[in-house]
Amino acid sequence: MNDGSRSRRPARPSPLDDPQRHRLLGEEARLEGVEEDTWIDVIQKxxxxxxxxxxDEVALEEKNAQLEQSQQFIFSLLSAMSDVLVACDHRGAIEETNAALRELIGRSDAELRGTSVYTLLADEAAVARLRAIVEQRTPTPSRAGEAVEIELLDAQGRAVPVDLNCTPRLDGNGRRVGTVFVGRPMAEIKRAYRELREAHEALKRTQQQLLHSEKLASLGRLVAGVAHELNNPISFVLGNVLALQRYGQRLSQYLEAVHAQADAAELAALRRSLRIDHLLADLPSLIAGMLEGAQRTADIVQGLKRFSAVDREEHAAVDLNAVIERAIHWVCKGTAQGFSVQWTPAGPCTVSGSTGQLMQVVMNLIQNAYDAASAQPPREGSAPALWIESELTGERVRVSFRDNGPGIPEAALSRVFDPFFTTKPVGKGTGLGLSISYGIVERHGGTLTAGNAAEGGAVFVLELPLARGTQP
Known part of the structure; x- marks a missing residue:
């Protein structure tokens, strides 16, 4: 087929020019019974x-040019396709391929045309699957086709997985005359997915490390308060142990007299002087006090272990009120001594989640409120303060944290939850607390928002879904 750029041939002269026409007219004049008008009509026809x-010839040449342009367009499309393409007849003989397939398998168009499509496959299982598609005899085949993943042999003889879409090719009468296969080699895609999965896992590990590091940083700020909290039960136990030590000495002295078989009057006098009856009456309360102090110490240590342990994303029923009370206690006993916190619970509130993670969120919000409220000179008659209020609405609980600090600058409102963004002085914050808290709340199916209260100060609103079966 030509390229459509040939020059048009010059217009042919009329088959009869004027001299010829006059000669014919002269000759016909000699024919009897034929009028001159008749000859003129014949010549005009x-x-x-x-x-x-x-x-018709000009129109045919234009059609040929258009056909050649269409063929060039189709050829350019096939050449530009990054997906492999194979068209075969109903017996599996290859009729057409594209450049992507030929580059993949390392064979030319002349070598492929007319050969069996099954020679491109890597194993017999792929041949059987493809043969079932090519040689099926469905009376009314669907144009949707079907997808199949098979392996082709590349130029080096290696098996390359290809995701093929197999579509029937129909003639003008709707009968199946062949099959068209269009597919994409999956090796690069699978490698990209594997790298993406590895990067995602690395990101999750890094995020978990950041979460744990921020939690330990918060725990470090609370060491003083925790030490003070542990000091009370330990001192109580220690005082009781010293009293038991004295009681033990008196009991030993009295028992020695008993074993020495002293008379009754001497034993009675010794019993009064050593206050044995008072000692025996005091022993149960001493033992109970030590048990209470030991249990209190164990509870504090267990709470610290739950808070500092690496979370395993295990969700259970959590008493949110108890979490908030414990967070207030720890922060106020630690770095925020003298911080006024007014806590107004709405009633029993149980959510589903991780106690340690929710504790970290609440402690971070309380600590940030104290840092903000104490960073500026207190207004006359005011001290750093925080108001915590909860509200049950439908199937969710809404907890607001409002401080009396300077509030959040408008320029920073949209960035407060960004990683490493902080308004604190250098060395006072990592910029990860709110970002990690936001992620924790989001994983618990809730929301965490920031804004400024109308009466002044910043306000953070924590919303969480209530655990099933606990909706008011």
Whole structure:
């Protein structure tokens, strides 16, 4: 087929020019019974037929040019496709391929045309699957086709997984005359997915490390308060142990007299002087006090272990009120001594989640409120303060944290939850607390928002879904 750029041939002269026409007219004049008008009509018809032939030839050349352009367009499309393409007849003989397939398997168009499509496959299982598609005899085949993953042999003889879409090719009568296969080699895609999965796992590990590091940083700020809290039960136990030590000495002295078989009067006097009856009455309360102090110490240590342990994303029923009370206690006993916190619970509130993670969120919000409220000189008659209020609405609980600090600058409102963004002085904050808290709340199915209260100060609102079966 030509390229459509050939020059148009010059218009042919009429089959009868004027001299010829006069000669014919002269000759016909000699024919008896034929009028001159008849000859003129014949000549005009011949001219019309010839003109129509010229027009048909021009139209044919234009159609040929358009057909060649269409073929060039289709060829350019096949060449530009990154997916492999194979078209075969109903017996599996290859009729057409594209450049992507030929580059993949390392064979030319001449080598492929007319050969069996099954020679491109890597194993017999792929041949069987493809043969079932090519040689099926469905009366009314669907144009949707079907997808199949098979392996082709590349130029080096290696098996390459390809995701093929197999579509029937129909003739003008709707009968199946072959199959068209279009597919994409999956090796690069699978490698990209594997790298993406590894990067995602690395990101999750890094995020978990950041979460744990921020938690330990919060725990470090609370060491003083925790030490003070542990000091009370330990001192109580220690005082009781010293009293038991004295009681033990008196009991030993009295028992020695008993074993020495002292008379009754001497034993009675010794019993009064050593206050044995008072000692025996005091022993149960001493033992109970030590048990209470030991249990209190164990509870504090267990709470610290739950808070500092690496979370395993295990969710259970959590008493949110108890979490908030414990967080207030720890922060106020630690770095925020003298911080006024007014806590107004709405009633029993149980959510589903991780106690340690929710404790970290609440402690971070309370600590940030103290840092903000104490960073500026206190207003006359005011001290750093925080108001915590909860509200049960439908299937969710809403807890607001409002401080009396300077509030959040408008320029920083949209960035307060960004990683490493902080308004604190250098060395006072990592910029990860709110970002990690936001992620924790989001994983618990809740929301955490920030804003400024109308009466002044910043306000953070924590919303969480209530645990099933606990909705008011």
């Amino acid at each position: 011949m001219d019309e037929v010839y003109s129509q032939l010229l027009r």
